[in-house]
Amino acid sequence: MSVDHDWSELPPELLDTIVNKLINLRDYLRFRAVCSNWRSSTPATPKYLPCQFPWLMLPKNRSNRRGFFNLLDNKLHFLNLPEASNRRRRCGSSHGWLIIVDESPSIFIINPLTKVTFNLPPLSQLPNVVNFDFYSVGREFTIQSPDGEVYTRNLKEMRDLFIKKVVLSNSPSRDPNFIAVVILNETGELAYCKNGENSWKFIDEARFFAEDVIYFDGLFNAVHKLGSIAVCDVSGDSPRVSFIETPRQIGGDIQYLVKTNDELLLVTRCLELDTDAAYHQLDVVYKTVEFRVFRLVLEGPRWEKVDSLGEKMLFLGENSSLALLASDFPRCEGNRIYFTDDYCEANYDGVNGNHDLGYYNLEDGRIEALSCYPRNSHSMLRWPPPIWFTPNPC
Structure with missing residues (x-):
């Protein structure tokens, strides 16, 4: 004989145990949407969710809706955001x-x-x-x-x-x-x-x-x-x-600082002219060809070269630089640097810039396109270039 269970009547202490094990914002929102009892037992703004995987905020369109691309599920989310209008x-x-x-x-x-x-x-x-x-x-x-x-x-x-x-x-x-x-x-x-x-x-x-x-x-x-x-x-x-x-001159074209655990990392980004770009008639077309990573050693002090990030993933661009562990997210690999185009010399008008984004594999030096933007897809990008945004409901 089957027994019907009224999930809305679960005791508060059990609901609290369940919700404290949720680490994904989407799962948390779905949990609160089950019923009024579950919703009332949990705050609208969770206090203990870990840092979420960044979304890519896409360039403007003519409406007040802004697109945010989630690389984890390859889905585009839209938010009504007139505050970020044209x-x-x-x-x-x-x-x-x-x-x-x-x-x-x-x-x-x-x-x-x-x-x-x-x-x-x-x-x-x-x-x-x-x-x-x-x-x-x-x-x-x-x-x-x-x-x-x-x-x-x-x-x-x-x-x-x-x-x-x-x-x-x-x-x-x-x-x-x-x-x-x-x-x-x-x-x-x-x-x-x-x-x-x-x-x-x-x-x-x-x-x-x-x-x-x-x-x-x-x-x-x-x-x-x-x-x-x-x-x-x-x-x-x-x-x-x-x-x-520090005695070492780092070089490169763009520098970023990233905090990870108790370390401070310096990442330098190297650009070169992109002679194979689809829009070859442009005066300035560039592409990222390499990243180099260093950790600050206070004894000295000096920058020490880092050959591997291990499980770490770095997110660089116009955002505050961010480091996350790949093991905290499904289908993610470490030792990668995800980057957007923040080269200020060229990205103002959306003609010469904005196309240079992807991820860099520190192990073999390969650069791969993001699934939402094929490499050098100039026609798909407008000013301002995409930016990493970490969804934070509190």
Whole structure:
């Protein structure tokens, strides 16, 4: 004789045991959708889900819907996201939040899943902006360079070109005292603000050409083109900066910092002209040909070459660099570097850039296309280029 079971009547302690074993956001959402009892027994925003596999946020279309491609299941997910419309530009992805510059010219961060937003100081409050004329044609900014030269930029140029990347110290929903650090594209200077502040401040002692910045062990670490590191403590009233000078000149065209376990990795990306590109008539067409990985050894200090990442997968681009373990996800392999196109010299207009993305196998040096974008599929990409986004419901 069969016995009917009412799954909605499972005791709360058993539901709690089950939900604490879920590691995938999709499974968590499906669990809450079973019935009202299961939904009421679990919070809408889970507190203990591990870091999720990144989605690839695709270029804009004419609507308010934005596409996010999940490499794990080869599926495209759409989110209604007018906050990232055509008149706005995103300049970073950090801890599951997007950083957006709009036409006003405000800067804000948004969680695409929850739609929670936080405002950051606007472009006009960057310390090297000496004047902003909102009512002029093009809304003109007056900028002062580090050597004292004064020049102007219109709003579109400021929105699309002035900021290279914004990195957060933590998810704003987890830490209301989060700090944001911005890399300025033209000079590589670093500026920061704490949540709730009205203006950006330069990290004066670290005013060199920063290639990337990452929050590591409670401090912001910025890397110079040649591999030296500025370690920035901006938690107090005034920034404190120390430097790690390394004898090895790393080389390469683009540098990234990645935190993994208790180590700091430096990844350098090498580009070359792509003479076989489908759009051979373009003036600048490039492709990634190699990645080199180094770990920071404080004794010395020095950068030590890493020949294998083991189970680690790295995700690089305009996002805050991320390292994950392949064993935490189905059908994934380690020792790979997943990359998007963030070559600032060419990716502004969407004609010369945006096509250079894929994954690099550190074992044999092969570069493979992502399933959503065949290699050199220029016609499929528009500005801005895709960016890695880590879904975070809290």
